[in-house]
Amino acid sequence: MTESTEQPLSERVNNRSQKPNSQAFRTFIADGWGPRPDxxxxxxxxxxxxxxxxxxxxxxxxxxxxxxxxxxxxxxxxxxxxxxxxxxxxxxxxxxxxxxxxxxxxxxxxxxxxxxxxxxxxxxxxxxxxxxxxxxxxxxxxxxxxxxxxxxxxxxxxxxxxxxxxxxxxxxxxxxxxxxxxxxxxxxxxxxxxxxxxxxxxxxxxxxxxxxxxxxxxxxxxxxxxxxxxxxxxxxxRLRKDEHEVEQVRAAVAATARGFEDIVRNFPRAVEHPRGERVIEGVFGARAREEGNGLGYETIAAAGNHGNTLHWINNDGAVRPGELVLIDAGVEVDSLYTADVTRTLPVDGVFTPAQRKVYEAVLDAADAAFARAGQPGAKFRDLHAAAMEVLAARLAGWGMLPGTAEESLAPEGQYHRRWMVHGTSHHLGLDVHDCAQARREMYLDADLRPGMIFTIEPGLYFWADDLKVPEELRGIAVRIEDDILVREDGSVENLSAALPRTPDDIEAWMAALRG
CATH class of the missing domain: 3.40.350.10 (Creatinase/prolidase N-terminal domain)
Structure with a gap:
């Protein structure tokens, strides 16, 4: 048996290369370069x-x-x-x-x-x-x-x-x-x-x-x-953004909106592809690299029942006519500030009655949180409470809760959270979940202050095998997410408002993009 020369594992990755080491080579490769730019x-x-x-x-x-x-x-x-x-x-x-x-x-x-x-x-x-x-x-x-x-x-x-x-x-x-x-x-x-x-x-x-x-x-x-x-x-x-940071988030949101337009234009190709979710992911990723540093986080392109998996990033499923696609995506610009926007879109460009019913409930919840954000003295935690009041009332009206909306909203109830298990808002900036190490009193329990940028993103998630959901609503997942700025005068601005939010506006927007 021939003894091998001992070589550390860390050095063995270089065994595939033959590096020239002669002094003649070193002198030659160092010579003959033009001046660097002035x-x-x-x-x-x-x-x-x-x-x-x-x-x-x-x-x-x-x-x-x-x-x-x-x-x-x-x-x-x-x-x-x-x-x-x-x-x-x-x-x-x-x-x-x-x-x-x-x-x-x-x-x-x-x-x-x-x-x-x-x-x-x-x-x-x-x-x-x-x-x-x-x-x-x-x-x-x-x-x-x-x-x-x-x-x-x-x-x-x-x-x-x-x-x-x-x-x-x-x-x-x-x-x-x-x-x-x-x-x-x-x-x-x-x-x-x-x-x-x-x-x-x-x-x-x-x-x-x-x-x-x-x-x-x-x-x-x-x-x-x-x-x-x-x-x-x-x-x-980072809880309160300065002027430069606000402009960077605006740029990220604008690039993200263009990415969503690209997605809609490519829906027909996504439907034809066996992994149409990957088509959506790839189209948005191209926009993110062309206009910025890349993605602010892994894109969620969740068609049909996949939308009920909150962080669905496998994106390996088909995109089928008649279904919804939940797309959660954000461009990170070169300064590393990111957008975080979600739209739930009908593959055919038109909502079914059941899809519209769920979508409008989520939209009403988002609008309630936005209205609460603009009220004097509003706290960050109030945004979630406002959205939950709407969703609990709607679920109760559909007969899905074991009692009243008020009973569900009580701390000992919370039955409505079966279909909305995540929070409604988080701060946004250099990280998609920005300021995550801040103290509770500075984040969740804090007053909304000028310069804060955060999301509003309620949703309803009805799994296809959830027998507590009316049959016609099973398999439907809807989330609507916008990026919100508190202005200097205390009013709030929806930075992502250029992307349509209402069902009618979405249908008209998709039709125009498809020609």
Missing amino acids: GLPERSPAADFAAARRATLGRLFPGERLVVPAGQLVRRNNDNDYRFRPHSAFAHLTGLGTDQEPDAVLVLHPLEAAGEARAAGETPEDAPTHEAVLYFRPRAGRDTEEFYADSRYGELWVGARPSLEEVGALTGLRTEHIDSLGDALAKDVGAGQVQLRVVPQSDAAVEARVSAVREQAGLTADAAQADAALAETLSEL
Whole structure:
């Protein structure tokens, strides 16, 4: 038996390649390139807004070093990575979107002068408290092995990464090489002068570095709670969107509306295909990539009884004449803000009487929630309550509840929730379920405030085998979802109102799109 040379498993993925290593080759491949483009990119429209967000965050954690990683590339299979998307907190605080920048870390370093002023009780409310520095991996030189041989970061493999100067010009941030991060994290920590917080579950390697610094400085007590508090604060900072964020969501909604138009035009092809749901998914996905970064979440294209599975993303079923298709989809634009819209559409372009009956009940519930949102003093939780009042009354009228609507709405009842098990609303922004780590009193129990963007999305879901449902309604699923903005004057705006919502308008819209 021949002994094999020991080779780590991590290196064996390269066994299929023959990498040239001669000095002659390295000299040859580094030579003969033209100059790189002159000039620096323009400052991003998001840069000033991101700076204001960082300033707000810094005032909440005076004297502490805050570490916000973008995250790492993630293996899809073998040596292939998923397309990179930065952590939402990193995108919010830097203004960077799309695939910018794997392995980067934003650090808010406390300013020494600010600490001294605070100790003397002299810090003005708007005085800077931190310096923000972005640590990342800039492009390597053409004379390096990384340039031609690194399939993950090399310029010949994935394109040229930006320079420190280019990212600095784009973001307005001071930039440093990622190799200097370790020393930057440890500065003054050992002396007990600076506390460290890092966003949890964002980048395992960075979190391990922070843990090592803490252990060396004896600062491990309550570290998990400190990091959780940072994540909580970062979520709550996004509850009210600034002007730039609102415009980004508007753009995402507009692109999403065009995607729905594409879907309707392709319904005939979906009907002809054995996996027509995939046709719908693919058509919308093309629009999302053409106009934005991609999908804000996996598209739900649920025909017929599949619509009763709330998160149906297999999308492998047929699209049949006479049925409804529940489509829940959103375009994520390059800034990473997403829309989240649902429309339930008749495959033939016309609702049957039974379908219309269910659809109008859900529409009335959505309209009731929208009306409640516009009332002074409305709380986030009131939206769900308003929708449930309508649905419980309608189900009671159809004889589907064991008692009255009022009995069902009582906490000890809730029978109507058999057919509407999810919530009616969630915040929307960089994440489709945005601000998810905010405290209950800041989210569910909070007053609606200007700048909040959220969904209203009631539904009714009648499984084909649910014997408590009248036979003519079985197999019907309807959800209507719109994206709502609270304006500065407290009124509310349906950002997705351009997509028809009433049965008559939907039928006319579909007929016009089909010519």
